[in-house]
Amino acid sequence: MAKLALFIPLLTACLMATVARAQHNPHWWGNRNTIVHLFEWKWSDIANECENFLAPQGYAGVQVSPVNENIISAGRPWWERYQPISYKLITRSGNELDFASMVRRCNDVGVRIYVDVLLNHMSGDFEGTAVGTGGSVAEPSKKSFPAVPYTAADFHPSCDITDWNDRFQVQQCELVGLKDLDQGNNWVRTQLIAFLDHLIQLGVAGFRVDAAKHMAASDLKFIYDNVRDLNTDHGFPNNARAFIFQEVIDHGHETVSREEYNQLGAVTEFRFSEEIGKAFRGHNTLKWLQSWGTAWGFLPSEQALTFVDNHDNQRDSGEVLNYKSPKQYKMATAFHLAYPYGISRVMSSFGFDDRDQAPPQDASENIISPQFDVEGACTNGWICEHRWRQIYNMVGFKNAVRGTGLSNWWDNGDNQVAFCRGSKGFIAFNNNNYDLNETLQTCLPAGTYCDVISGAKLNGACAGKSVTVDGNGYAHISIGANEFDGVLALHADAKL
Known part of the structure; x- marks a missing residue:
């Protein structure tokens, strides 16, 4: 008994x-x-x-x-x-x-x-x-x-x-x-x-x-x-x-x-929203995002509902980004959807x-x-932020890289960063006031890929930038400081 x-x-x-x-x-x-x-x-x-x-x-x-x-x-x-x-x-x-x-x-x-x-x-x-x-x-x-x-x-x-x-x-x-x-x-x-x-x-x-x-x-x-x-x-x-x-x-x-x-x-996870806003508003350097997630005091990934903004805090002043700062908002959302942390929710206002x-x-x-x-x-x-090309194409990126980890982090010691998601995806950010021009490891198989931020793959062609990856996975990555978007993203399903 x-x-x-x-x-x-x-x-x-x-x-x-x-x-x-x-x-x-x-x-x-x-x-x-x-x-x-x-x-x-x-x-x-x-x-x-x-x-x-x-x-x-x-x-x-x-x-x-x-x-x-x-x-x-x-x-x-x-x-x-x-x-x-x-x-x-x-x-x-x-x-x-x-x-x-x-x-x-x-x-x-x-x-x-x-x-x-x-x-x-x-x-x-x-x-x-x-x-x-x-x-x-x-x-x-x-x-x-x-x-x-x-x-x-x-x-x-x-x-x-x-x-x-x-x-x-x-x-x-x-x-x-x-x-x-x-x-x-x-x-x-x-x-x-x-x-x-x-x-x-x-x-x-x-x-x-x-x-x-x-x-x-x-x-x-x-x-x-x-x-x-x-x-x-x-x-x-x-x-x-x-x-x-x-x-x-x-x-x-x-x-x-x-x-x-x-x-x-x-x-x-409200701190996610506040900290990602602080980073992409330029009040914290992007290089620190390499340890994003639990090392920042956030909940374990599978327990955290994550967002750049929600219906409440998008109406508050402070660090939180919303649609009224579109370039930084799209960059923060791209990072949110590319980095392997949290249960992601995007806002449509x-x-x-x-x-x-x-x-x-x-x-x-x-x-x-x-x-x-x-x-x-x-x-x-x-x-309707969810209908912005830069956001819905990053939803496709997140789907394409699901199940992969983060590798090959690169940064310039400041506000230019890049990383791979296994052999399925690569993303780079430029939040500096000068151009990013680097040859970086993309971790992708050799070939030509469509940048899903500046355009989309359609009928075998790319409506935006295309990037050629060599046999060792390297490619020249360029994001101008004055470009419309401060992000470039490639993934396996966007190979031309």
Whole structure:
């Protein structure tokens, strides 16, 4: 009996560890390995984009905006989507039928869907009765959300977060006034699990968990462990678990740390975003990026959800790069997709002049669909960085070099660097104010290759620069200081 008593907890621990590891699997199709955040897009537009652009260009998945009903706020700021009022699947992006159709269509072409889910809170205070995008009503000031239903008994007592080093305040008080759900409450847990289960039934591959830091890891573990397996009708294997990546802002000195969550699923590595921005803004030399990753204090690669910017920090001042600094942004994104670290997500934004700005909308406040020019770029208020040639071709680079390591790092002791990815890829960067002209080891087989940054291989020809690699793998690499792009990238699939 003593041996059996010892064995049972060990078996339970092993099973829980297996579940936790499974929740780090994004369930990518083929060699694809990049997620794009189509921020505030409509479900029908995402379905079209999966079929017409994302699958052909090798994207692995889409992070979508919150899917459940939210309050209607004056001017329709983007953040109203983060003020839920019920778990009905109806937002400005579409209704449940639209969402289900989108998930099916994207899965059918091998593009996975990850939903931004709001488990921490409901809407904040609203003058009088709040009305939702699905017609539900609530009185947030009284913590009354009858469409769920939730009452005041389902929330933590109201308090403000005034001390970010106080665990109680961070996890039980109200983040920017949002009514803080009690995830230890059985009724709340039941509602949240049912919500996630419903999304899984519809075919999603996983979740981005908003404000995870503001919920106790033990409560999240209970919720994750009790969510159903992925739906095999959508091409997932038996017993597959949802991919989970959690928003935990941790600069390395937080009382509530990312290490409390990284065994439950991946964690957003915000320091990656800040440090890569600092480097390509010229505030840190590129040569130091040779040790990029865990040596910089980042999470282990398979636990880190990495990005140059996200929908929040692209709106902040500071080191983080966004689409408004396009040359440096494309360089940072190319490094992000070329260096073998992290679970990569690229941002696809709409244009903004102020932090609260709504997505592109018509006079009736309906979100409008992106429109495209002859080169496929967006034209009507949508930025669509994922459609920039320099970015989607680097998604192809990342696919081509998947499974290879980094070798043959070269730098000039400053802001010119280059490296190989096995024998499959080579990339070089010039962030100096003078030209890069070097003969470098590319690690590629002899031949002529198309630089996928300046152009693309089409019908056996290159629309941009071409580079000839000799029998020993060497090639002359040139990137002018004043060139449109500060990157050159070659890979095996771009051989002419």
